[in-house]
Amino acid sequence: MHTSEQQAGDDRTQRERGLEVAEAFAGADMVDHVRAAFADTAPEFVDYMVDFVFGEVYARPGLSPVERQIASIVALTTLGGADFALKNHIEIGLRVGMDPAKVVATIMQALPHAGFARVAEAMLMARRVFAEQDLHVFDKPSGAS
Incomplete structure (x- = not known):
């Protein structure tokens, strides 16, 4: 099982990996668009999405x-x-x-x-x-x- 900060053999932080994967899938513009959508309400929500959804789930092999x-x-x-x-x-x-x-x-x-x-x-x-x-x-x- 991977830790929340690093996947096996990957020395990037979960946030760095998540941003890289998110930008590869969605593009920097969409990441900025989503961040802006939640900026005045729950800015940390986007960080959770980047860290978990892209840094963990989308970074997994297999699909x-x-x-x-x-x-x-x-x-x-x-x-x-x-x-x-x-x-x-x-x-x-x-x-x-x-x-x-x-x-x-x-x-x-x-x-x-x-x-x-x-x-x-x-x-x-x-x-x-x-x-x-x-x-x-x-x-x-x-x-x-």
Whole structure:
């Protein structure tokens, strides 16, 4: 078992490792965006996310970046009510190599477990992210607006 400060064979602190992994997955801009979102309420919350989520969980071997995002998107879809996190993980998924069709298929996979309402909300969030990034799942028919 790894200590909370260091993983086996890694002399970086958990915070250093967490920031490196977070920036590799999400980019420095998203880390700054999340930090700003909580700055006036709970600035230490972002430190906990960086330390634990990225410094421990995401730094573990065994899953590729895309596989991690598939798991995260399905979990957040099934959980429901996690729009901020779901939006961020859809964006991260696209950043690490998922295409819009894979994001949609990932959300659809939650349907039997999460139900129509939660999957519909997740699809709407994906649609919003795709629109912000000018991405399309399907080519629009010519003449369509």
